[in-house]
């Protein structure tokens with residue numbers, strides 16, 4: 001069964017120099033997810049930074065995708 005995991009902003013490193021693409025609601029950047037449960041191992045991910053002007057919920061700013 002899949003699980004939804006809440007990732008804190010300080011667990012993400014966004015590489016703003018490596019933009020992977022862009023959607024209507026924001027840009028997607030390469031980044032790292034810091035696995036605090038696994039000796040701070042850094043896992044490569046794609047991070048979507050939601051454009052606040054198109055976002056109804058001000059609490060949601062970043063969405064983390066695992067790179068396939």
Ligand SMILES: Nc1ncnc2c1ncn2[C@@H]1O[C@H](COP(=O)(O)OP(=O)(O)OP(=O)(O)O)[C@@H](O)[C@H]1O
Nearest residue numbers: 020021022023024025026028046048065066067068
């Ligand atoms: N996991 C990923 N790995 C690599 N590139 C990605 C990944 N996810 C998204 N991208 C890149 O970012 C672009 C935008 O992805 P996104 O998921 O935001 O698209 P979208 O669903 O059209 O966006 P929106 O819902 O904002 O309109 C993709 O076309 C792709 O180039």
